[in-house]
Amino acid sequence: MKKVLILHNSTKTAYLFRYNYIKKLIEGGHKVKLLSVSDDYSSEEKLKEIGVELVLIRKSRFSLLFFYMKLLSLGRWADVIISHFLAGTMLLSPVLFIFRKKVTVVVEGLGTLGELNPRFLVIIKNIIFSMSAKRIFMNKDEYSKLGKNGDLILNGIGIELDKYQCKKNEILNNKIKICYVGRLIRQKGVDDLFHIIDELCNRGIEFEFHFFGDIYPSNPSSLNESDVLHFKTKFKEKVFFHGFKQPIMNYLDKMNVLVLPSRREGFPVVVMEANALGIPVLCYDVPGCIDSVVDGVNGFISQNGDYSSICEQIIYLSTLNKNSFEKLSQSSLQLAKDNFDANDKSNTFIKYIIGE
Numbered sequence: 001m002k003k004v005l006i007l008h009n010s011t012k013t014a015y016l017f018r019y020n021y022i023k024k025l026i027e028g029g030h031k032v033k034l035l036s037v038s039d040d041y042s043s044e045e046k047l048k049e050i051g052v053e054l055v056l057i058r059k060s061r062f063s064l065l066f067f068y069m070k071l072l073s074l075g076r077w078a079d080v081i082i083s084h085f086l087a088g089t090m091l092l093s094p095v096l097f098i099f100r101k102k103v104t105v106v107v108e109g110l111g112t113l114g115e116l117n118p119r120f121l122v123i124i125k126n127i128i129f130s131m132s133a134k135r136i137f138m139n140k141d142e143y144s145k146l147g148k149n150g151d152l153i154l155n156g157i158g159i160e161l162d163k164y165q166c167k168k169n170e171i172l173n174n175k176i177k178i179c180y181v182g183r184l185i186r187q188k189g190v191d192d193l194f195h196i197i198d199e200l201c202n203r204g205i206e207f208e209f210h211f212f213g214d215i216y217p218s219n220p221s222s223l224n225e226s227d228v229l230h231f232k233t234k235f236k237e238k239v240f241f242h243g244f245k246q247p248i249m250n251y252l253d254k255m256n257v258l259v260l261p262s263r264r265e266g267f268p269v270v271v272m273e274a275n276a277l278g279i280p281v282l283c284y285d286v287p288g289c290i291d292s293v294v295d296g297v298n299g300f301i302s303q304n305g306d307y308s309s310i311c312e313q314i315i316y317l318s319t320l321n322k323n324s325f326e327k328l329s330q331s332s333l334q335l336a337k338d339n340f341d342a343n344d345k346s347n348t349f350i351k352y353i354i355g356e
Contacts, residue, residue, distance in 0.1 A: 005078035015043035109266030141287035156267035158342030164276035189261030
């Protein structure tokens with residue numbers, strides 16, 4: 001039996017993305033404590049129900065200091081320390097260094113760090129190695145920049161496939177339903193989506209474009225309410241802004257295709273979710289996306305920034321006959337079954353960090 005300490009920046013995302021492996025740890029007889037910023041009561045209660053001991057930090061200007069203090073104490077208790085998210089891990093590095101022989105760092109997307117000068121990435125890599133015994137990466141690009149032999153490339157955290165009921169993916173009334181799921185920020189490529197919508201309108205294509213995600217006023221690259229109103233007015237019945245929705249599968253299953261114009265991902269959960277519903281994905285040839293999408297199997301890959309190519313792929317899909325579209329839908333579903341099972345991912349994760 002191991003005593004496992006998990007470090008996280010949000011109890012909500014800890015529940016959404018760590019529940020499967022945490023539950024397996026507890027079922028395996030291990031003791032689990034979660035040290036996290038508290039931001040969602042419902043998620044915290046669900047984690048308690050499966051036996052997680054929560055050590056919560058309130059959001060404040062002193063949150064990092066309190067995190068340091070708790071980590072100093074809990075680090076002595078733990079046999080294994082799992083630190084999620086690179087930015088948070090870097091902030092905690094002075095304390096994690098003390099417990100470095102126990103620490104596994106989980107990198108789940110480099111974000112803008114991925115565009116840094118290679119010299120800075122070498123510095124980050126050296127810091128990570130100085131404070132951890134093991135490292136887990138979501139894709140090959142992260143590994144190539146920050147990893148070494150013996151580190152694990154997990155290729156995503158997986159999803160609980162039994163929660164996704166695939167319906168027949170069929171384009172009705174010759175109107176293709178397209179969607180985007182994610183934050184409405186320019187770093188995610190949302191500007192490209194409006195170029196695509198413009199082109200589809202100019203080409204006379206029958207379509208609907210559905211956005212599932214919120215604006216982020218604190219993020220300078222986010223759309224704002226005026227932007228949303230502008231696009232609603234400009235495109236009228238062609239675009240729909242739904243905001244953040246959960247569970248997303250209840251909304252995705254009404255769509256025909258997902259567009260993900262990100263310039264960089266870790267391993268996009270939304271690709272796994274879409275494929276599990278038989279929905280193909282259109283994306284750029286960027287880290288994370290090329291790890292999750294096989295061109296012509298569960299979607300199509302375009303050159304980074306070439307939104308006109310994505311537009312052409314949408315038009316191509318809209319003209320497929322029912323049998324051809326169903327074949328693509330079924331190949332997307334099969335790839336999800338073969339590669340995106342959260343139970344398989346969690347077993348691999350646990351075996352690597354604990355050795356069982």
